[in-house]
Amino acid sequence: MRVRFAPSPTGYLHIGGLRTALYNYLLAKKHNGSFILRIEDTDQSRFVEDAEADILASLAWAGLQYDEGPVKGGPNGPYKQSERSDRYREIADVLVQSGNAYIAFDSTEEIDALKAKHTSPTNPNPRYDYSTRLEMNNSLTIGAQEVSERIQRGDEFVIRLKVEPGQSVVFNDSVRGGVTFESDAVDDQVLMKSDGLPTYHLANIVDDHDMEITHVIRGEEWLSSTPKHILLYKAMGWEAPQMAHLPLIMSPSGGKLSKRNADTLGIPVSVSQYVEAGYEPEALLNYLALLGWNPGDDREIMTLPELCEAFALEKVGSAGVQFDLQKLLWFNEHYLRAKAPLEIASAELEAVCSRFGPVTQEFLAESIALMLDRMSFSKDIIDFSYLFTAPSEFDEASLAKRWKSDSGAVLLSFCNDLAALSDWKAPSLEASLKAKLEKEGWGMGALMFPLRMALSGLPSGPDLYRLMELLGKEEVLSRLNHAAATLKTDQ
RNA sequence: GCCGCGUUCGUCUAGGGGUCUAGGACGCUGCCCUUUCACGGCGGUAACACGGGUUCAAAUCCCGUACGCGGUACCA
Numbered sequence: 001m002r003v004r005f006a007p008s009p010t011g012y013l014h015i016g017g018l019r020t021a022l023y024n025y026l027l028a029k030k031h032n033g034s035f036i037l038r039i040e041d042t043d044q045s046r047f048v049e050d051a052e053a054d055i056l057a058s059l060a061w062a063g064l065q066y067d068e069g070p071v072k073g074g075p076n077g078p079y080k081q082s083e084r085s086d087r088y089r090e091i092a093d094v095l096v097q098s099g100n101a102y103i104a105f106d107s108t109e110e111i112d113a114l115k116a117k118h119t120s121p122t123n124p125n126p127r128y129d130y131s132t133r134l135e136m137n138n139s140l141t142i143g144a145q146e147v148s149e150r151i152q153r154g155d156e157f158v159i160r161l162k163v164e165p166g167q168s169v170v171f172n173d174s175v176r177g178g179v180t181f182e183s184d185a186v187d188d189q190v191l192m193k194s195d196g197l198p199t200y201h202l203a204n205i206v207d208d209h210d211m212e213i214t215h216v217i218r219g220e221e222w223l224s225s226t227p228k229h230i231l232l233y234k235a236m237g238w239e240a241p242q243m244a245h246l247p248l249i250m251s252p253s254g255g256k257l258s259k260r261n262a263d264t265l266g267i268p269v270s271v272s273q274y275v276e277a278g279y280e281p282e283a284l285l286n287y288l289a290l291l292g293w294n295p296g297d298d299r300e301i302m303t304l305p306e307l308c309e310a311f312a313l314e315k316v317g318s319a320g321v322q323f324d325l326q327k328l329l330w331f332n333e334h335y336l337r338a339k340a341p342l343e344i345a346s347a348e349l350e351a352v353c354s355r356f357g358p359v360t361q362e363f364l365a366e367s368i369a370l371m372l373d374r375m376s377f378s379k380d381i382i383d384f385s386y387l388f389t390a391p392s393e394f395d396e397a398s399l400a401k402r403w404k405s406d407s408g409a410v411l412l413s414f415c416n417d418l419a420a421l422s423d424w425k426a427p428s429l430e431a432s433l434k435a436k437l438e439k440e441g442w443g444m445g446a447l448m449f450p451l452r453m454a455l456s457g458l459p460s461g462p463d464l465y466r467l468m469e470l471l472g473k474e475e476v477l478s479r480l481n482h483a484a485a486t487l488k489t490d491q
Numbered sequence: 492g493c494c495g496c497g498u499u500c501g502u503c504u505a506g507g508g509g510u511c512u513a514g515g516a517c518g519c520u521g522c523c524c525u526u527u528c529a530c531g532g533c534g535g536u537a538a539c540a541c542g543g544g545u546u547c548a549a550a551u552c553c554c555g556u557a558c559g560c561g562g563u564a565c566c567a
Binding site for chain 1: 492493494495496497498501502503504505514515516517518525526527528529530531559560561562563564565566567
């Protein structure tokens with residue numbers, strides 16, 4: 001089994017593209033096959049300079065390693081279509097020689113004129129096909145002599161697929177079952193553009209054949225182009241690969257998840273945006289795998305090897321799927337909490353230090369261990385500033401409600417107990433606090449709230465004893481004294 | 492317009508004639524845990540697009556309608 005992911009460097013890798021790559025990867029690995037990466041850069045006008053680098057970087061980030069492809073190479077290279085032009089030209093010539101394709105000289109103006117002529121309310125999009133091609137300037141209507149003269153002269157021309165009407169093009173799709181198109185509805189697609197480069201349709205089938213691709217897994221937007229590809233394989237006498245068209249990923253507002261409608265909903269569409277936002281690659285992959293596929297049981301949290309093991313094209317759904325950022329977030333939180341605090345700390349150390357000054361990796365790891373249950377992304381740790389510096393603001397609403405006139409005095413009184421405490425560990429701190437409550441006859445809230453407020457400036461947060469242990473005696477006493485001094489007269 | 496594909500809780504889905512008073516997950520929500528919040532645990536909420544068939548029996552098969560999506564380029 002050999003599959004390929006064939007993105008076009010006309011933009012950064014799209015989240016839907018990553019899912020297509022993932023499904024290809026999963027199928028290949030499931031069957032011990034090869035996963036090939038091919039760059040389809042045949043459109044010079046839409047070429048984006050750093051798109052290819054972004055595609056490679058995004059796949060690497062996701063951990064989808066390809067067996068053959070650009071940079072890495074392989075037995076069927078090159079893996080960039082711009083470097084395979086001769087081969088496409090060769091095949092195009094074969095198709096013209098065999099009568100399955102023809103040369104056309106029509107200018108854009110002439111084609112526009114054809115369309116204008118045939119446009120009517122019942123036919124809003126006239127095609128260049130069997131019904132109109134004899135009205136045009138092509139090797140079907142011009143003598144062979146003149147055709148070669150015009151080519152000699154340097155006239156621009158394209159090569160079009162000659163689609164004969166009256167045939168049913170049938171193919172089996174692994175996701176959708178049998179699909180039938182009538183050739184009457186297929187136009188004489190351009191195969192070679194006037195710039196000498198192939199269109200997707202030609203390059204794609206030539207490469208898939210030459211690279212011995214056995215399964216084509218791609219987005220549903222290609223479904224209606226498939227009859228052209230089937231016809232092309234037939235014209236060349238090549239066996240077509242097994243087809244599988246994946247359901248499209250839709251925006252919650254409807255339609256394809258495009259840059260525009262996703263951005264307004266706060267949904268990133270480029271993989272690089274997910275990298276930047278701090279998503280864990282395992283989370284994105286796991287979420288994407290389940291977007292249109294399921295393992296056939298109730299499992300949801302699955303590692304890449306588990307996904308490979310369970311994957312089957314037959315379990316891929318055929319209806320479009322809506323992207324749900326909230327569920328992705330759930331996956332992300334799950335994977336984040338499964339990580340070692342020290343590992344997260346090493347990733348975030350630089351950012352934390354540059355914001356708050358020197359912090360040791362050990363201290364950061366302990367802070368993360370304390371905060372992990374309330375983090376969604378590893379970078380969230382930086383938002384808990386009170387771990388690294390004394391609070392400069394205190395939540396006014398809860399202060400007004402719960403800071404009593406004696407709260408400052410309560411804090412100072414407890415400070416005396418704490419100052420005498422030698423074992424600065426959470427259990428001792430808890431024992432000390434409870435002893436204080438008992439001795440003074442205070443309720444839990446009378447001390448807990450002022451304490452939390454003084455230490456973090458917030459009415460809620462992590463376990464206080466552990467927080468106090470983490471901050472250390474000196475820092476805690478300093479914050480308590482400061483709060484008692486500054487907050488006492490407010491109310 | 493034409494061609495193609497699709498339609499089960501708000502979302503992702505299980506289901507493939509009787510086991511469906513339709514299961515799981517996210518979300519939302521109640522309770523428990525807890526100094527608080529979060530995490531976690533236990534509950535709740537909510538769906539077979541519609542209309543005809545076929546059948547003893549239909550979410551499941553067939554037809555039609557509606558709706559959605561894709562395509563209709565010298566873009567991929």
